[in-house]
Amino acid sequence: MNTITIKTLAEKLQVSVATVSKALKDSHEISIETKERVRKMAIALNYVPNLYASSLRKRKSNTIAVVLPEVADSYFSLAINGIESIAQKKGYHVLIYLTHENHQKQEAILNDFKSGRVDGVLMSTTAETTDYSHVRELQNSGIPVVFFDRVCEDIETAKITTNDFECGHLAGKHLVQQGCKKIAFLSISSSLSMSNKRAEGFHRALEDEHIKYKPTDIVNCKNDEQYNQALIKKLLLKKQRPDGIIASVEKLTTSVYLICKELGLAIPGDIKVVSFSNQVSAPILNPSLTTITQPAFDMGAIAATILFKALAKPGFNLKKESVVIPSQLVERDSTRVEGR
Amino acid sequence: MNTITIKTLAEKLQVSVATVSKALKDSHEISIETKERVRKMAIALNYVPNLYASSLRKRKSNTIAVVLPEVADSYFSLAINGIESIAQKKGYHVLIYLTHENHQKQEAILNDFKSGRVDGVLMSTTAETTDYSHVRELQNSGIPVVFFDRVCEDIETAKITTNDFECGHLAGKHLVQQGCKKIAFLSISSSLSMSNKRAEGFHRALEDEHIKYKPTDIVNCKNDEQYNQALIKKLLLKKQRPDGIIASVEKLTTSVYLICKELGLAIPGDIKVVSFSNQVSAPILNPSLTTITQPAFDMGAIAATILFKALAKPGFNLKKESVVIPSQLVERDSTRVEGR
DNA sequence: TTTATTTACGTAACCGTTTTCGTAAAATGG
DNA sequence: CCATTTTACGAAAACGGTTACGTAAATAAA
Numbered sequence: 128m129n130t131i132t133i134k135t136l137a138e139k140l141q142v143s144v145a146t147v148s149k150a151l152k153d154s155h156e157i158s159i160e161t162k163e164r165v166r167k168m169a170i171a172l173n174y175v176p177n178l179y180a181s182s183l184r185k186r187k188s189n190t191i192a193v194v195l196p197e198v199a200d201s202y203f204s205l206a207i208n209g210i211e212s213i214a215q216k217k218g219y220h221v222l223i224y225l226t227h228e229n230h231q232k233q234e235a236i237l238n239d240f241k242s243g244r245v246d247g248v249l250m251s252t253t254a255e256t257t258d259y260s261h262v263r264e265l266q267n268s269g270i271p272v273v274f275f276d277r278v279c280e281d282i283e284t285a286k287i288t289t290n291d292f293e294c295g296h297l298a299g300k301h302l303v304q305q306g307c308k309k310i311a312f313l314s315i316s317s318s319l320s321m322s323n324k325r326a327e328g329f330h331r332a333l334e335d336e337h338i339k340y341k342p343t344d345i346v347n348c349k350n351d352e353q354y355n356q357a358l359i360k361k362l363l364l365k366k367q368r369p370d371g372i373i374a375s376v377e378k379l380t381t382s383v384y385l386i387c388k389e390l391g392l393a394i395p396g397d398i399k400v401v402s403f404s405n406q407v408s409a410p411i412l413n414p415s416l417t418t419i420t421q422p423a424f425d426m427g428a429i430a431a432t433i434l435f436k437a438l439a440k441p442g443f444n445l446k447k448e449s450v451v452i453p454s455q456l457v458e459r460d461s462t463r464v465e466g467r
Numbered sequence: 468m469n470t471i472t473i474k475t476l477a478e479k480l481q482v483s484v485a486t487v488s489k490a491l492k493d494s495h496e497i498s499i500e501t502k503e504r505v506r507k508m509a510i511a512l513n514y515v516p517n518l519y520a521s522s523l524r525k526r527k528s529n530t531i532a533v534v535l536p537e538v539a540d541s542y543f544s545l546a547i548n549g550i551e552s553i554a555q556k557k558g559y560h561v562l563i564y565l566t567h568e569n570h571q572k573q574e575a576i577l578n579d580f581k582s583g584r585v586d587g588v589l590m591s592t593t594a595e596t597t598d599y600s601h602v603r604e605l606q607n608s609g610i611p612v613v614f615f616d617r618v619c620e621d622i623e624t625a626k627i628t629t630n631d632f633e634c635g636h637l638a639g640k641h642l643v644q645q646g647c648k649k650i651a652f653l654s655i656s657s658s659l660s661m662s663n664k665r666a667e668g669f670h671r672a673l674e675d676e677h678i679k680y681k682p683t684d685i686v687n688c689k690n691d692e693q694y695n696q697a698l699i700k701k702l703l704l705k706k707q708r709p710d711g712i713i714a715s716v717e718k719l720t721t722s723v724y725l726i727c728k729e730l731g732l733a734i735p736g737d738i739k740v741v742s743f744s745n746q747v748s749a750p751i752l753n754p755s756l757t758t759i760t761q762p763a764f765d766m767g768a769i770a771a772t773i774l775f776k777a778l779a780k781p782g783f784n785l786k787k788e789s790v791v792i793p794s795q796l797v798e799r800d801s802t803r804v805e806g807r
Numbered sequence: 808t809t810t811a812t813t814t815a816c817g818t819a820a821c822c823g824t825t826t827t828c829g830t831a832a833a834a835t836g837g
Numbered sequence: 838c839c840a841t842t843t844t845a846c847g848a849a850a851a852c853g854g855t856t857a858c859g860t861a862a863a864t865a866a867a
Contacts, residue, residue, distance in 0.1 A: 132823055143847045148825060158845060175581040179528070180823035183519035183852045190562075198544045207538050211565045215572075220584070222530075223563045225551045232555075241515040244560070264513075384751040406748060411724040413753030472853055483817045488855060498815060520853035523822045813864070820857085827850080834843065 131172050140168055151176075187246060190220040191434060194236055194250040196228045196277070200377055201405035202423045203251070206275065209427025210249060217435050219246075226253050228350040234261045241268050247434045249427075251277040254316035254350060271437040271445055275430040276421075280320050285437075285448035287430040291321050294419045294454050295328025296335075298373045298401045301417070303336040305399055305462050307371030310338075311362055312345045313379050325375050325403070344369075348379060356382050363390055363398070371462075374402040380416065399462040403454075414460035421454045471512050480508055491516075527586060530560040531774060534576055534590040536568045536617070540717055541745035542763045543591070546615065549767025550589060557775050559586075566593050568690040574601045581608050587774045589767075591617040594656035594690060611777040611785055615770040616761075620660050625777075625788035627770040631661050634759045634794050635668025636675075638713045638741045641757070643676040645739055645802050647711030650678075651702055652685045653719050665715050665743070684709075688719060696722050703730055703738070711802075714742040720756065739802040743794075754800035761794045 133151075137144045142161065150157045150165035157165075168174075182188045193210055195203050207223070214221045222245060226233040233253050238261060240248060247270060252259075259279045266272055266284065275287040295312075302310050312329045316322045326345050333340040346362060348355045359382055362369065374380050380402040384394070392398050394414055401417045402409075409416040429450055437443040473491075477484045482501070490497045490505035497505075508514075522528045533550055535543050547563070554561045562585060566573040573593050578601060580588060587610060592599075599619045606612055606624070615627040635652075642650050652669045656662045666685050673680040686702055688695045699722050702709065714720050720742040724734070732738050734754055741757045742749075749756040769790055777783040 130823095134823075144824080145826080145848075146846060148823095149846090152825090156845065161845080173581075175578075177523070177823050178582040178584045179519045179523040180852090181825070183517070183523055183854090184823085184825045186852075188519070198538065198547050199541075200544075201539075204538045204540075204544050207563070208565065211563065215565075220562055220564075222560055223547070223551065224560075225548065225555075238515070241513075242518040244518045378747075381747050381751055388751070407718075407721050408746060408748045408752060411721055411728070411752055412748060413751060413755070415753070470853095473855095474853075484854080485818075485856080486816060489816090492855095496815065501815080517853050520822090521855070523824090523853085524855045526822075809867085811864100811866070814862085816860090816862105818857105818859075821855085823852105825851085827848105829848080830846090832844085832846105834841100836841075837839090 130177075131174055132177065133174075136165065136168055136172065136174060139172070140164060182243075186243070188244060189218065190222060190245045191431070192222045192224060192236075192240060192245040192248045192250075194224045194226060194233065194248060196226050196251065196253055198223075198225065201407070202276070202377065202421060205405055205423035206251075206427035206430075209424040209429075210431045213428050213431035213435070219435070228253050228255060230256045230258075237261045237265050240265055240270055245270065247438050248272045249275060249430050249434055251275055252279055252319070253277075254319050254322075257318050271434060271443075273430050273434045273437070273445065275426050277319055277321050283446045285430075285433050285445040285450070287426050287433070287450050287452070288321065289421045289426065289454045290451050291324035292328040292331075294403070294456075295325035295330075295373070295375075296332045297328070297456050298325075298403075298419055299329040299332025300336065301401060301456060301458070301462060302371035302373065302399055303332065303338060305371075305395075305464050307369075307399055308338070309367065309369045310344060310371035310373065311369040312373045313359070313375055313383075314345050314347050315350075315376050315379075317347060322375055325373075329373060352378075352382070355379060356386065359383060360386050360390070363387070363392060369398065371399045372401075374400065374404070377402065377404040377406060380404060380406070384412065394461050395463050396465060401456075401462055409457070410459065412461070414463075417459045417462040418457050419454050420457055422452045425452055470517075471514055472517065473514075476505065476508055476512065476514060479512070480504060522583075526583070528584060529558060530562060530585045531771070532562045532564060532576075532580060532585040532588045532590075534564045534566060534573065534588060536566050536591065536593055538563075538565065541747070542616070542717065542761060545745055545763035546591075546767035546770075549764040549769075550771045553768050553771035553775070559775070568593050568595060570596045570598075577601045577605050580605055580610055585610065587778050588612045589615060589770050589774055591615055592619055592659070593617075594659050594662075597658050611774060611783075613770050613774045613777075613785065615766050617659055617661050623786045625770075625773045625785040625790070627766050627773070627790050627792070628661065629761045629766065629794045630791050631664035632668040632671075634743070634796075635665035635670075635713070635715075636672045637668070637796050638665075638743075638759055639669040639672025640676065641741060641796060641798070641802060642711035642713065642739055643672065643678060645711075645735075645804050647709075647739055648678070649707065649709045650684060650711035650713065651709040652713045653699070653715055653723075654685050654687050655690075655716050655719075657687060662715055665713075669713060692718075692722070695719060696726065699723055700726050700730070703727070703732060709738065711739045712741075714740065714744070717742060717744040717746060720744060720746070724752065734801050735803050736805055741796075741802055749797070750799065752801070754803075757799045757802040758797050759794050760797055762792045765792055 133144050133147050136147045150162045224236045273285045278286040404418045409418050433448045473484050476487045490502045564576045613625045618626040744758045749758050773788045
């Protein structure tokens, strides 16, 4: 319990604390024999250097922060795994913060980082954030910020995304090819570029396929399950009911399936469904779900890799490091044309 | 970019650093007017105290660690949410570490915590860990450790679990009541008390229902998807094929479903399935899945709450704080008796 | 009025490491 | 053999807060 410090080692070894410090980091200033003595003693006494003392002195924390809306989603779970795997290799520690889609929280969290708590930040922004001055402030205080998935276009930094526009386009095109005439796109936010790009891709697909696009084809969901369920139910009860649905995020899928069941609508017979999702259970749903699968793990891993590059080189230009990793459409029964 | 410290404030205000420090923490030693002046200036200059300096001096980090096998699982995702929600309220920060079921990593991670990086630890242990001396060492160095879900029985501390034995029993009994004669239990580890308790409960259920129990009824899976798939396939191809399966963890479910599909086995007709799972997609699987649903969020939240209690009071007795939060069996189609 | 106490602040030590700078002694060079 | 460089180490100043202790002035108590 009595903490043992560099000073303890120094006294036991009859050398100065400077010598011990240098010996432990294998400085050339110290003779090999002394280094060996110090190392042995350090192990013998089970010495662990005080992190806060060294971080204070070195002005470096070896810690990064990951700021997310939530983790109750396959995408972010996988992304965290990707981030953590790289961080562990690099000897970095990762702090995790959840905003619960609350802009105020996000702001408070980022503001705290000015304390030097972290060397860099990986983030996926809130759906309700429109003002990004808190991010700029953090950047100005010298802390690099890398966005992934839910990025802010206007901030100058690296952004790791998937090909959202193309995927929205692909999803739309796929449904049209499967015979859908009236497709609804379930969006989660009108201020999130990720969501907008997917919607725009969808929009373009309709144009390409010469289908009339109406603004009401885009349904804006919220971060409120109850609300979304009611909204989807209303959608499916309209007399001009859609015959195809694109769920732009995973968590909307369950609602769509359950409401279809409740209303006696057959998937894919009455309505076809494609979802942006990383669920492992997609193949065993009833019916199995056609998905746009994002490279979640890789996006996390690459975001982390780029951040570490920036941390290694002070003058690193993050703007040029944006990466787009393509997603894949996996066709399953929920969009299958019957009898084929 | 030029960092502004307590000294900057002191100079601008023509007072000592001590006064500034005390004023900022609302000490009674400082006059109200001075406090106000200091606060205004701090806000004006956007002062953020250096975390490492204060942690070094106060010997407190306001940070906890969460050590997990992985997050690619609904249970741990939800648990993290629970933990984070409490930590955020208490003004604590949470570091996350993944062991990937690797004992060595777990040991290395815990060892690092002796640096004072964290004030306390929440953990769910590796499936392969049998020696817990690294946990004891950490405790001896004064850092409280609270276990949740995957606990180590032998360590004296708080353990947050669900009623694993009863749930194993319930799952077994349920399958028997639904007409199963030969039930297989898919385990993930023979050294994890959580897994063993579930298996024992299952064992007891068979006894209670006067069904002959054979050790081979327990199938030991690994942390290797390929391996598990092969194992399950082999199990379902036996001539004495089981007519009921209990998946003791969520991730085994997909494999079971897929292999049944592949082999043309009907659920629940040929084989009934119940799974320990927190998947939101359980109701929309094909067929909908009967689950034992663990209170994952609450387990995380309560584990965190107890840890914070210990951190608030130095002499706190963690041993007495163990909590068991019951899970619930949600019956769905995968165990339904046909024609009923 | 004198003494005791409170108020409001400053001085300086301290937390444990890192790092700059200085310096004997030893090694090298001419 | 003397001048110069190298080697191996120590002293001490940071890093930025916190806090025990000291103290002058103002107030209260006697």
